Amino acid sequence: MPKESTRATKRKAADKSEKAAKKGKKDKNAPKRALSAYMFFSQDWRERIKAENPDAGFGEIGKLLGAKWKELDESEKKPYIEQAARDKARAEEEKSAYDGKKAADSGSGDGEDDDE
């Protein structure tokens, strides 16, 4: 059994992120993460779902979407995953700059960027 401990514990974290998704920021530069295959998958499917379910609302579409998603085959998700992988690469980049700036900023007091 593949790390059920990880899974069980993970599940817990999930229930938190759901609500605590937005609270206080930790990093000022917030390197943010990458999107998920689901994000890309939904972007492509959202039109289809509504196309075939013009009456379906969030409840139907949401559940239907997820249901179909799992229903798809690994190869079907592949294209979405690939997109996710693409975004992941971009996330990597942003993070690179994040920790990169972080380090550079370490001492100088240059007016670096932003802030809000």
Next chain:
DNA sequence: GGCATGATTGTTCAG
């Protein structure tokens, strides 16, 4: 070196 954690991402729909 592996585990747990957290943060995040996007859709739809509504008051």
Next chain:
DNA sequence: CTGAACAATCATGCC
């Protein structure tokens, strides 16, 4: 605007 089911993720920190 924001949240809530729906799902993945996966990078990072932590000893």
